[in-house]
Amino acid sequence: MxxxxxxxxxxxxxxxxxxxxxxxxxxxxxxxxxLLGKASFINDQKAKRWKNVFLLALGQKKMFRxxxxxxxxxxxxxxxxxxxxxxxxxxxxxxxxxxxxxxxxxxxxxxxxxxxxxxxxxxxxxxxxxxxxxxxxxxxxxxxxxxxxxxxxxxxxxxxxxxxxxxxxxxxxxxxxxxxxxxxxxxxxxxxxxxxxxxxxxxxxxxxxxxxxxxxxxxxxxxxxxxxxxxxxxxxxxxxxxxYAPLTPKGMMHNMPEVQNEVLYAMQPEMAPTHTAAPASFGAKDVMDLSWKNLMDAYSCTECGRCTAACPANVTGKLLSPRKMMMATRDRLEEVGRNISLNKVFVPDNKSLLHDYISVEELRACTTCNACVEECPVSISPLDIIIELRRSLVMEESNAPQEWNAMFNNIENNFAPWKFAPDDRDAWTKKV
Ligand code: SF4
Ligand code: SF4
Incomplete structure (x- = not known):
């Protein structure tokens, strides 16, 4: 040589x-x-998960629309x-x-x-x-x-x-x-x-x-x-x-067990499990409150915009864009990551994903229709993040429109969104 x-x-x-x-x-x-996200164990139904890897990731099934x-x-x-x-x-x-x-x-x-x-x-x-x-x-x-x-x-x-x-x-x-x-x-x-x-x-x-x-x-x-x-x-x-994409039916909401237990206790005390401790906070205000899967979603987003093109809120001129939700989550996560690598621990910077990156107006515009989840070619759920942020907004900040508050009160008192007593539920069936 x-x-x-x-x-x-x-x-x-x-x-x-x-x-x-x-x-x-x-x-x-x-x-x-x-891994700054909350722990969540996802490793059930391995055969189905591998099938998703071959069909959705390798085969790019959704792209064939x-x-x-x-x-x-x-x-x-x-x-x-x-x-x-x-x-x-x-x-x-x-x-x-x-x-x-x-x-x-x-x-x-x-x-x-x-x-x-x-x-x-x-x-x-x-x-x-x-x-x-x-x-x-x-x-x-x-x-x-x-x-x-x-x-x-x-x-x-x-x-x-x-x-x-x-x-x-x-x-x-x-x-x-x-x-x-x-x-x-x-x-x-x-x-x-x-x-x-x-x-x-x-x-x-x-x-x-x-x-x-x-x-x-x-x-x-x-x-x-x-x-x-x-x-x-x-x-x-x-x-x-x-x-790691969810395998549950897309329309299925993931309830908060603490809240579900309260409701069960109110409706059927005999069915309610024994007391569970209340969580430190409800929903997610910042990226660390989301699950690691939500954060991996943010890094996996291709910014293709198929979710936003299918979003009824966006199509009808509302501020909401599920693609922007994912991009904002990634931007905030990068910022938090830089903060930690600079200071060894997270030093509060008076910012949060909710409000500083994603506004109340955007969150309220979501109809939870799941169209964004259905459209996404890489198995991302912008809706999951929206729901968690909205939970924080409503349950931690009591920040909900008057109409929602009226509905929440009805659910609490009447076990239904309407302002009728539970005993009057079937009143509409009776002739006047
Ligand atoms: S679930 Fe919300 S963000 Fe997703 S498409 Fe429907 S309205 Fe838009
Ligand atoms: S469809 Fe999926 S990959 Fe495309 S922008 Fe929306 S979340 Fe990102």
Missing amino acids: TTMALLASIIFSIVTAAALLLFAKNLMRIRKNI NPLVACLHIFVYVGFVVINIELLEIVIDGILGTHRIFENYLTQLGFANLYTEIINCFEILAALVWMACVVFFIRRNILKIKRFLSQDLNGWPHSDANYILIAEIILMGLFLLMNAADSEKNFIISQHLSPYLKELSASSLITIEKTAWWLHIIGIYIFMNYLPYSKHLHIILAFPNAY
């Missing part, structure tokens, strides 16, 4: 180790933030994952200073053509990823699809989506350029780029191949370390999120 090649191997090894360490550190930070978009999304997803297998060869080549090490091994084993066939498959996938990303970029920026125009996405979220699409377009382009500049190879897609390079000298082609190789791998490392700061973290979290 020449001195230059040795130096390149050392630099490559250092860059690779630094990129992996930084990525692991960021994943640990996110795990720590998610729009088959064209689903296919493009599958291209990007499968393509990007599969092509990254090529990364293994790139990393080994980089560390050992070899060139296409797998080709040499496969040739020695008597599978000389297999390497070409594999790279041909990768190239077809790379071309499909490239095409899908261009279509997504056009949809987002030129066709101006309504759910991408919402003010939820103003500023950074809009740029974030574009950065990722541009990065994928560039990375796939570099992969194909790297292969096209390899004068000894003739792969299925990159051979169509070779004519544009045919005037170049052998040394220029080597320079282009090496530059594309370095830019490709450095680009992948940057992309990898950008993920934890981006909505694209869903490519990792969609899997655990699908596994």
Whole structure:
């Protein structure tokens, strides 16, 4: 190995180790933030949960409501994952200073053509990823699809989506350029780029191949370390999120046992369990009061806006946007996480998710219809968070509209939302 090649191997090894360490550190930070949520044990019905992982996360079942978009999304997803297998060869080549090490091994084993066939498959996938990303970029920026125009996405979220699409377009382009500049190879897609390079000298082609190789791998490392700061973290979290998704029927409310026991005691004292201690607080005021699954939901949100597009409150012009609920929860969680890593413990900052990030007006607009939960392709429940915040608003701050208070009083006194005595419930059946 020449001195230059040795130096390149050392630099490559250092860059690779630094990129992996930084990525692991960021994943640990996110795990720590998610675990700030309340404990909740979710591990029943494992077979059903794995089925959800295969159907919802891997199969992207809900995306197929729009088959064209689903296919493009599958291209990007499968393509990007599969092509990254090529990364293994790139990393080994980089560390050992070899060139296409797998080709040499496969040739020695008597599978000389297999390497070409594999790279041909990768190239077809790379071309499909490239095409899908261009279509997504056009949809987002030129066709101006309504759910991408919402003010939820103003500023950074809009740029974030574009950065990722541009990065994928560039990375796939570099992969194909790297292969096209390899004068000894003739792969299925990159051979169509070779004519544009045919005037170049052998040394220029080597320079282009090496530059594309370095830019490709450095680009992948940057992309990898950008993920934890981006909505694209869903490519990792969609899997655990699908596994831990609730399996109860969607319309089923999760009652607070303490309140349920009180109601039981009022209605059927003989059925009420023995006294249970009241919780320190009701509902959730800040991210630490939510469950860890709610917090993982926030990190898994793709900001696609399908929930908001289906939300009757949003459609009828109310302030509520379930997508914004998830984005606000993630923003607040990141802020709390930074606070803790700076001070070792959480130092009150006079802020909370409720009021500072999500307003009373938004919370009151929710009809609890579940449309957002039904629509979400990555098994997120914005409704869960809304209900917890609303519980805190009503039960901790007694902050409810007059009409709700009247209904609460009726339920308390008459065991029904109406202002009739329980004994008069069937009065309407009698003739006057
Ligand atoms: S449950 Fe609430 S937030 Fe979700 S779609 Fe219905 S009204 Fe909108
Ligand atoms: S909650 Fe689900 S549907 Fe709504 S924006 Fe996030 S990923 Fe999309």
